[in-house]
Amino acid sequence: MTQTLIREHPAARTRRGSRWIEHWDPENPEFWERHGKKVARRNLIVSVFAENIAFSVWLLWSISAAVLVAHYNFGFSAAQLFFLVAVPNLIGATLRIPYTFAVPKFGGRNWTVVSGLFLLLPTLLLVVAVSNPSTPYWAFLLIAATAGVGGGNFASSMTNISFFYPDRKKGLVLGLNAAGGNIGVSIIQLGLPVIVGAGGLFGLVAASAGGVDLARAGYVWGLLALVSAGCAWFFMNNLSVSLASFSEQIKVVRHKHTWVMSWLYVGTFGSFIGYSAAFPLLIGLQFPHVSIANFAFLGALIGSVARPFGGWLADRLGGARVTFWNFVAMAAGTVVVITAVNSGSWPLFLGAFLLVFVTTGIGNGSTYRMIPMIFQRQAVLEAEGAATETRDAALARGRTEAAAVIGLSSAVGAFGGFLVVATFGVLELLSDGEVATGSIATAFGLFLVFYATCILLTWWHYRRRTFMIQRAPNLSMVDI
Structure with a gap:
């Protein structure tokens, strides 16, 4: 299929085999309309599917732990269950760092195949864990940790897709790619109870008379992992333009904006995951009177759907403006969540929490739109003072740096996801193992303080006019 593509499109040339595309210039309107758009769309579709399965596996234990509470008798405490859910987030966040550099090293298509096959480990080990009633907690913890391989895929997927599309489309496209993966969280939280026999779909599916069997989920998502790897093998491409040495990419750690954007992404994606x-x-x-199967998936679904909208909105209004006001809305929603927890009101809790989920999605999209714009413009400004670097070369460097920051910020953001769940677990431990309303409200209070820092950082670095005038007179941060 790729060989035919290359004969039809003379701008494309292969490298290292038929799945490598040598020339790729999405910023050229003629190239994009005649050659690039179709190839980019095909790679995006497969990337979304593969990332969706990866996210489902990453959050496998988010719903499996809840099913253990309701249908299995392993006797784990609330704190133990929170840490069972938190560990995959920690491992996934850690793996996002090497996954970020894997695409420029091995190629996006190649790494999507390999990372898809990695998903067989956590899915099949889930089968082993729940099939033996005497499985100890430490074994559950180790097996849950392997689900972290699904979390690493996001970094490589976003890094890869960022090279396929022109800058003017990256806000929406990165939002769509990310949303496709994020929805995997909702799919597994909605689908797993139905598949294992716990019922769900707001009562449309009754619980199985034969009982609950979590092992079925392991088999289903293991098969889907094989399908995603196969699709990547047959339908994706590697881009030579995405290749870069580790030394070229790691330079971004010296940039202030790398860490500012990573902090903001902790507030958006860390909160979401x-x-x-x-x-x-x-x-x-x-x-406890509320059916988990009927409501658990709603938050992730709403947050995922909101993500491309956040990217689209940032394309039109500016990522910094959208991000700033979104954090304000996130903080306000958190205040209402705290009120609902203290009052014990389920309707208020659900409504306020879903509002917070919407803001996590919008913020995910807007922050990721900011990253390519910041590093493209920064590279151009630096090139103006260096006669040896042309504008095109600066833009190419900016794209490489932006791709690296996208991956690294995703890793830092995922660590935020671990800290969110771990905070609940630690506060439950401090409450002597009892489920305490006060500890949950305290956790949200800590998150509220963090959102206040995100509001301040966004304003200080990207919205403050004195900053734009004194520090970056040629860099219109207001449009980022």
């Missing part, structure tokens, strides 16, 4: 992982357990522990 942390809340998505904790939401089922929070429902089960705080509101």
